[in-house]
């Protein structure tokens with residue numbers, strides 16, 4: 001009796017079951033992260049421009065600096081959300097989530113320090129925020145989605 005007696009329609013040379021093709025990681029999450037990183041970086045740069053205007057006598061610039069600071073808290077809040085999407089479905093690294101949360105918290109602290117008028121602390125933290133935002137933007141543009 002042949003080996004395949006119970007299943008006579010199955011022959012030894014039948015093609016093995018094909019595994020479904022592996023799905024590619026989504027590319028759009030890194031595009032979203034890049035767009036948000038650029039937005040945050042431009043807003044941070046605008047903060048320095050507005051602060052410069054205020055310091056040199058244009059008093060109305062402080063109101064704009066304050067409003068942009070609050071918008072910055074909102075736009076930077078979207079960074080860790082985009083970073084989560086970069087992990088799934090983007091299959092990217094996880095550390096940008098932590099980076100995004102830290103940056104968002106730092107910007108929140110910066111708003112508090114600004115309203116508290118602790119300028120000696122406010123300016124170096126502003127520089128640190130600028131460096132972190134620029135670093136994240138650079139990384140997001142250098143990142144390539146796995147194929």
Ligand code: HEM
Nearest residue numbers: 044047048051062066069072110111114115117123126129
């Ligand atoms: C990076 C993000 C920044 C945020 C979120 C932020 C936010 C704020 C906020 C909310 C205030 C209070 C405004 C008010 O009292 O109506 C403030 C004040 C101020 N900020 Fe910023 N700021 C940032 C960056 C900077 C930078 C880079 C500089 C300078 C290079 C700067 C210089 C100042 C100055 C001089 C004041 C006024 C302090 C005073 O009235 O004595 N800020 N900031």
